[in-house]
Amino acid sequence: MKRVYKITLLLGITMLVASCHNDKAPNYQYFPNMYESVGYETYSESKAFANGQEGQLPAKGSINRGFEPYEYENSTAGYELAKANLKSPLDSLDRNSGKGKELYEIYCISCHGASGNGKGKLVEREKFLGVPSYKDREITEGSIFHVETYGLNAMGSHANQLSVHERWLVADYVLKLRSQL
Amino acid sequence: MKKVGNHNSNSRKMFLSLAMMLAFSFSSFAQDAAPAAPTEAAPAAATTGGDPVKGKALFNSNCAACHKLDAKSTGPALRGVADKHEKEWLYKWIHNSSDMIKSGDPAAVKLFNENNKSVMTSFPQLSNEDIDNIIAYTSEPKAEPAAALPGAQAGADAAQGSGSNNNVILGVLALVLVVLVVMLFMVNNVLRKVAKANGIEVAPKAQRTPIWKAFVKNQFLVLVSCVFLLLASGYFVYGYLMQVGVDQDYQPIQPIHYSHKIHAGDNEINCKYCHSAARVSKTAGIPSLNVCMNCHKNISEVAETTATPEYSKAFYDAQIQKLYDAVGWDKTTQSYTGKTQPVKWVRIHNLPDFVYFNHSQHVTVGGIECQTCHGPVETYEIQKQFAPLTMGWCVDCHRKTDVKMEGNGYYKKIHEELSKKYGVEKLTEAQMGGLECGKCHY
Numbered sequence: 317m318k319r320v321y322k323i324t325l326l327l328g329i330t331m332l333v334a335s336c337h338n339d340k341a342p343n344y345q346y347f348p349n350m351y352e353s354v355g356y357e358t359y360s361e362s363k364a365f366a367n368g369q370e371g372q373l374p375a376k377g378s379i380n381r382g383f384e385p386y387e388y389e390n391s392t393a394g395y396e397l398a399k400a401n402l403k404s405p406l407d408s409l410d411r412n413s414g415k416g417k418e419l420y421e422i423y424c425i426s427c428h429g430a431s432g433n434g435k436g437k438l439v440e441r442e443k444f445l446g447v448p449s450y451k452d453r454e455i456t457e458g459s460i461f462h463v464e465t466y467g468l469n470a471m472g473s474h475a476n477q478l479s480v481h482e483r484w485l486v487a488d489y490v491l492k493l494r495s496q497l
Numbered sequence: 498m499k500k501v502g503n504h505n506s507n508s509r510k511m512f513l514s515l516a517m518m519l520a521f522s523f524s525s526f527a528q529d530a531a532p533a534a535p536t537e538a539a540p541a542a543a544t545t546g547g548d549p550v551k552g553k554a555l556f557n558s559n560c561a562a563c564h565k566l567d568a569k570s571t572g573p574a575l576r577g578v579a580d581k582h583e584k585e586w587l588y589k590w591i592h593n594s595s596d597m598i599k600s601g602d603p604a605a606v607k608l609f610n611e612n613n614k615s616v617m618t619s620f621p622q623l624s625n626e627d628i629d630n631i632i633a634y635t636s637e638p639k640a641e642p643a644a645a646l647p648g649a650q651a652g653a654d655a656a657q658g659s660g661s662n663n664n665v666i667l668g669v670l671a672l673v674l675v676v677l678v679v680m681l682f683m684v685n686n687v688l689r690k691v692a693k694a695n696g697i698e699v700a701p702k703a704q705r706t707p708i709w710k711a712f713v714k715n716q717f718l719v720l721v722s723c724v725f726l727l728l729a730s731g732y733f734v735y736g737y738l739m740q741v742g743v744d745q746d747y748q749p750i751q752p753i754h755y756s757h758k759i760h761a762g763d764n765e766i767n768c769k770y771c772h773s774a775a776r777v778s779k780t781a782g783i784p785s786l787n788v789c790m791n792c793h794k795n796i797s798e799v800a801e802t803t804a805t806p807e808y809s810k811a812f813y814d815a816q817i818q819k820l821y822d823a824v825g826w827d828k829t830t831q832s833y834t835g836k837t838q839p840v841k842w843v844r845i846h847n848l849p850d851f852v853y854f855n856h857s858q859h860v861t862v863g864g865i866e867c868q869t870c871h872g873p874v875e876t877y878e879i880q881k882q883f884a885p886l887t888m889g890w891c892v893d894c895h896r897k898t899d900v901k902m903e904g905n906g907y908y909k910k911i912h913e914e915l916s917k918k919y920g921v922e923k924l925t926e927a928q929m930g931g932l933e934c935g936k937c938h939y
Contacts, residue, residue, distance in 0.1 A: 339748040339881070344741050351742070353850040358780050359842075369839060392616055422767040434558070437765045444795060446562030469571050469615075470562045472791030477773035 384480050390466040402458025404484050416489030419482055423474055432493035450494040460487035552634030555627055569831050572612055575635045591628055593619045748881035749843040753819045762875035768867045775856040783842055786824040797828050845882050853937050864901045895926040
């Protein structure tokens with residue numbers, strides 16, 4: 317009986333030690349002063365700002381380096397204007413670089429499908445419906461750029477994922493797909 | 498005479514039957530899940546004369562971008578729309594709604610104003626018959642969630658089958674083992690009792706010197722075991738110290754239960770769709786919530802089939818609601834309230850401050866897959882750190898991996914020079930200077 321007691325005790329201690337390992341908490345560090353940044357890390361909390369966040373919105377009216385203004389407004393009228401007047405600044409080197417395809421296959425393919433027929437993975441799985449085929453819509457490079465920038469109906473804006481130049485590359489590739497449908 | 502342990506005792510029978518039951522139960526486990534009767538929604542009431550099946554296809558390709566059946570989206574919910582408007586009116590509206598608004602049709606103007614004055618695309622290509630079909634689809638009664646549930650769960654079970662089956666088998670084997678040990682113990686007891694009852698003497702153990710005394714007397718053995726013990730404990734202490742500061746498998750609980758498995762795995766959304774900064778900047782970026790809303794404006798609840806035995810549909814829906822609360826989206830009015838709340842994501846991958854790492858250098862220039870360092874993220878229900886992120890791990894990859902030179906203008910010049918210098922065609926990052934201290938520590 318004594319032996320059983322001892323074995324149980326030993327097992328219990330082993331389990332107790334083993335259970336100290338916890339994946340939900342970070343590990344110990346040697347010299348944390350060298351690990352933890354003195355300056356504010358990206359997305360960290362910070363007491364320096366009123367709302368307690370390191371990530372702040374830029375001051376009102378400021379623009380980032382290389383900013384290009386986009387003068388068509390986010391409305392039906394703006395859409396029509398962009399469709400009629402907006403022209404792509406890309407040269408033939410950009411158009412043939414294959415970058416548009418690369419970006420399309422990251423940002424558009426899930427809904428619009430690899431060939432632009434509106435049968436992407438999300439549509440196939442009935443998560444996101446009503447994506448039209450490019451062929452069924454009257455679109456120009458200007459209107460595509462406008463929709464990428466502001467979104468349209470159920471499609472959201474992709475302006476923060478794609479730079480102006482990248483949006484033009486994608487618009488060019490969309491037209492290429494449309495001509496092949 | 499003493500009572501002899503009964504061979505046919507009830508407890509033994511029960512043990513045996515339990516062991517048998519467990520041994521055979523798991524083989525039938527897999528088959529239980531399969532034959533679930535596919536319960537279909539009741540056929541629609543054919544009130545409008547259209548074909549609801551064709552209507553569904555038309556609805557999904559033409560209307561669903563802006564309309565849902567039961568919830569307001571860009572446009573109003575469409576279930577039972579035939580009860581609200583005359584059929585002729587609907588034909589006209591769908592064929593050209595802006596004309597109706599311009600002509601001052603009171604119902605049309607009211608509808609236009611109710612929906613943020615967004616213009617509905619005209620569909621002149623839809624014939625009256627097509628519209629009848631769509632109306633038939635929208636007039637279908639709402640499918641009972643209870644009817645759809647068993648089928649959905651069977652699907653989920655089948656998908657989970659192989660994983661949970663293994664666990665069940667292991668558990669059963671462990672149980673069988675325990676039962677066997679207990680039975681052995683009992684058999685031993687019974688035999689002793691039988692022996693005692695029949696008057697057979699069990700030979701008493703001969704008195705020997707205790708084993709520890711013999712061990713202490715043998716000094717060579719003591720020395721060897723001491724050395725062994727020291728080496729072994731040295732090994733474990735070294736192993737323990739080396740993992741200090743390494744957060745491999747760190748898997749914190751996040752404020753919103755975001756499943757990479759559903760998004761990147763099942764729905765095959767590219768990693769860089771959300772982590773778009775990884776292409777162009779040092780950090781991969783925590784996606785801002787507007788990226789979530791690109792899809793979740795439209796997807797306010799998960800499908801029945803997304804739910805797993807572990808996480809229910811209600812659980813996932815609550816997570817989407819958390820997103821809405823954070824971003825300030827009102828589901829019922831389909832508009833932003835302006836009341837936002839930052840989400841306190843817990844950072845998992847965190848390199849020490851004294852080392853520099855740049856995502857765009859690896860993702861865009863080097864063309865390395867995200868999974869190389871982050872593991873099979875598309876299978877993770879809960880995100881965790883896959884790689885140890887130690888210097889040895891970095892250097893190892895820099896030494897072993899051939900850099901993708903083909904069609905990469907960035908490397909053209911350096912490749913020509915270095916391949917001449919080393920006399921090789923393929924170059925590793927180490928040969929290009931990827932082991933210099935100052936490359937990462939400065």
